[in-house]
Amino acid sequence: MTALPAAAAKAFLPIQIGPLTLRNRFIKSGANEGAATADGLPSKQLAAHHRAMAAGGVAMTTVAYTAVSAMGRSFANQLWLRPEATKHFRAVTDAVHSEGAAASIQITHGGSFTFMRRPGEFAAPSASTGFNEGGALTGTYLRRAMRVSEIEAIAQDFAQAALEARDAGFDAVEIHMGHGYLLSQFLTPSSNRRRDQYGGDAERRARFGALVVERVRDAVGDKLAIVCKMNVVDGHSRGLTAKDAAVTAQVLERAGAQLLVLSGGRNVEAPWVTFGSPFPIAEMRKYAQRFLERVAWRLVDWRTPKGPFKEMYFRDFSNVVRAATKMPLAFIGGVKSVDNIAQAMDDGFDCIVLARVLIHDPEILLKFRSGAATASGCNSCNRCIAQLWAGHGTSCVFNAPIDPVTLQIPAAA
Ligand SMILES: Cc1cc2nc3c(=O)[nH]c(=O)nc-3n(C[C@H](O)[C@H](O)[C@H](O)COP(=O)(O)O)c2cc1C
Numbered sequence: 476m477t478a479l480p481a482a483a484a485k486a487f488l489p490i491q492i493g494p495l496t497l498r499n500r501f502i503k504s505g506a507n508e509g510a511a512t513a514d515g516l517p518s519k520q521l522a523a524h525h526r527a528m529a530a531g532g533v534a535m536t537t538v539a540y541t542a543v544s545a546m547g548r549s550f551a552n553q554l555w556l557r558p559e560a561t562k563h564f565r566a567v568t569d570a571v572h573s574e575g576a577a578a579s580i581q582i583t584h585g586g587s588f589t590f591m592r593r594p595g596e597f598a599a600p601s602a603s604t605g606f607n608e609g610g611a612l613t614g615t616y617l618r619r620a621m622r623v624s625e626i627e628a629i630a631q632d633f634a635q636a637a638l639e640a641r642d643a644g645f646d647a648v649e650i651h652m653g654h655g656y657l658l659s660q661f662l663t664p665s666s667n668r669r670r671d672q673y674g675g676d677a678e679r680r681a682r683f684g685a686l687v688v689e690r691v692r693d694a695v696g697d698k699l700a701i702v703c704k705m706n707v708v709d710g711h712s713r714g715l716t717a718k719d720a721a722v723t724a725q726v727l728e729r730a731g732a733q734l735l736v737l738s739g740g741r742n743v744e745a746p747w748v749t750f751g752s753p754f755p756i757a758e759m760r761k762y763a764q765r766f767l768e769r770v771a772w773r774l775v776d777w778r779t780p781k782g783p784f785k786e787m788y789f790r791d792f793s794n795v796v797r798a799a800t801k802m803p804l805a806f807i808g809g810v811k812s813v814d815n816i817a818q819a820m821d822d823g824f825d826c827i828v829l830a831r832v833l834i835h836d837p838e839i840l841l842k843f844r845s846g847a848a849t850a851s852g853c854n855s856c857n858r859c860i861a862q863l864w865a866g867h868g869t870s871c872v873f874n875a876p877i878d879p880v881t882l883q884i885p886a887a888a
Contacts (some may be wrong), residue, residue, distance in 0.1 A: 478846065482817035486827055487844055489534075492803055493700040493733030495577060495646050497534035497826070501840055504736075504807060504830035505539035505581035505649055505704065509863040512883050515548070515555045517563040519888075520868055520881040522570040529574030531837035532844065533829075536571055537579040537649055538564070543636035547584035547629070547657070551591045556582065556636040561643045566886035568644035579647035579702060582636045584629055586657025587618035587666075588742055600625060601660045602667035602674065602683075609655075609743040612767050618660075626673060626683055629657070633687045634694035647700035650687055650732075652723075654749060655741035658684045659706060662723060663741070665713035677715075677722035684723070685730035692731040702805075703727050704736040707792035710748030711741060717792040721799035728802045736805040736828050737793040747779045750831075751788035751809045752855040754779070762865040784855045786811050787818060797823050812850035813843050834859045835871040 479487075486500040503525075510521035521538065528536040541554040548555060556564075564580070571578040587601040588609045598617035599610050607618040621629075637648045652658040660666045661683040667674050673682050684703065691701055705727070707720040715723075724735055740748030747753055756776040763769045789808040797804055805826035806819040819827050832839050835853035842848035853871070863869040868877035 479813060479844065480817045482820040483813045483843070485820045486816050490803070490825060492647070492702070492826075494697040495535075495700040497577060498575065499532070499534045500820075500826045501533045502579070502736075502805060502826055502828045503528040503533045503536035503833050504828045505537035505579075505651070506830040506834065507540040507863055507869060508538075509866065509868045510877075510882055511552050511554045512885055513552050515542075515552050516560050517554060517567050517886040518882050519884045519886055520877055521554075522567045522886045523881065524869075525567055525578065526570035526574055527837040528833060529571045529576035531833065532840040533576055533833070535577040535579050535647065537581055538567060538645075539581045540651075541580055541582055541636070543582050543584050543629070543632040546596070547632065548591060549585035549589045549656075556580075556639040556643075558639070561639060563886040564640070564643035564645070568646075572644070577646040578644065579649050579700075580640045580643075580645045581649040581651050581704065582633060582640070583651035584632070584657040586660045587615070588655050588657075588660075589613070589615060600629075601657065602669055602680075605666075612765070612771060620669060623671065623673075626686070630683070630686045630690040634690040637691045637695045637699060641695055641698050645699060647702050648691060648695070649702040649704055649736065650684070650691065651704050652684045652727075653704045653706040653738045653740075655743055658687065659741070662706070662719070663709055663715045664719075665709075665711070665744075677719040678726055680719075681723045681726040685726050688727055688730035688732050700733050701731060702734045702736060703732045704738055706739045706741075707737045707789055707796055708739040708748065709741050710739060710745035714741065714744065717795035720792065721796050724796050724800045724802070724804075728800055732802070734803045734805055734826065735796070736807055737789060737796055738807050739789050739792065745778075746775060749808075750855070750857055750860075752784045752857055753781070755856060755858050755861050758858060758861040759864055762861060785809065787815055790818075790822070793824070794822060809855070811853065811855075814849070816843070831855060831857075831859060834869060835873070 601618035
């Protein structure tokens with residue numbers, strides 16, 4: 476057993492995020508659990524997944540990838556905040572609270588990133604009009620510039636979703652502004668060529684995100700902490716840069732965001748950037764249901780730069796944002812060890828957000844804290860993503876598979 480270095484020990488101390496006191500600085504990242512029932516309700520497996528994360532010692536666990544409206548879904552069976560879902564989300568938050576952790580919910584609108592034909596929609600809503608590379612897989616070939624009235628209506632949908640999250644017992648909402656979803660489509664210069672108040676320089680491109688934060692804050696006041704997940708780098712040509720991200724952070728802080736999770740990558744243009752390591756392409760192709768999907772994975776493979784996995788792969792970019800604001804910031808991306816935790820604390824980040832190491836071992840923080848382990852056994856193979864894609868529920872292939880029955884029973888049933 477080795478004692479924790481002082482900087483790493485700091486990560487186990489409480490912190491205040493807006494109205495919320497977290498028992499330590501660790502947050503389970505919003506990572507699609509693949510655990511929604513066929514009609515987009517939280518399942519028993521979703522509750523079990525987050526209970527395990529809470530029992531493993533994170534301060535807060537994030538239920539992922541929940542749409543703010545039916546039209547905001549990227550997948551037909553995506554979790555979707557609506558009154559019928561409240562009691563099932565409540566079963567999830569009760570499970571998390573029973574283990575002493577807080578519960579957050581990631582809320583998102585897919586914009587043009589959608590794999591479903593949304594009723595009556597031939598061109599998916601986005602910042603600007605153009606070809607829709609992602610939606611092309613399922614027949615939504617175009618994206619179109621949203622009207623200002625639609626922007627305002629969708630900001631209101633986020634506020635309504637936050638109210639429903641509050642009713643379901645969540646302690647925080649994480650507004651997804653990264654990875655290529657609708658708010659990210661506004662932040663990124665290549666997808667936002669608008670000439671109105673929502674387009675132009677980095678400050679103007681962040682206005683839709685800021686409007687959403689303001690509407691959510693107006694709706695929930697100090698009942699929920701307001702977290703935003705945003706990109707510090709997109710990772711493709713004419714994508715958002717760390718300098719842009721520093722401006723975004725300042726705009727979001729002024730709008731009322733209380734914690735920013737600093738991520739990167741774009742689902743269509745540069746998905747590998749989010750993970751710092753390639754996808755298991757052969758496995759993704761095996762599980763693909765359509766010919767076009769198999770072609771798309773081949774394209775992703777060609778575009779992915781090949782090189783060794785680098786721990787803390789957003790560090791240089793995230794430090795640019797750290798220098799630009801004093802507000803609470805969370806480090807994410809390839810935190811694998813006690814040394815990485817110490818580094819993030821030394822760099823001045825307030826929280827640490829983890830996905831794959833916790834999918835691999837929900838108890839890894841207990842082991843780090845006790846000195847039983849100093850590094851995760853996760854090898855960043857991303858086969859957990861293939862499990863999700865295959866409909867098996869998100870899990871590490873080195874652990875026992877998920878019982879498929881638990882994926883289809885609503886959480887409160
Ligand atoms: C299986 C899986 C599903 C994911 N789904 C989401 C998601 O729904 N929303 C999101 O913001 N990020 C998602 N991510 C990305 C993670 O939240 C995180 O940003 C990324 O894995 C880097 O963190 P890590 O190195 O600790 O894994 C997912 C990651 C994995 C492995």
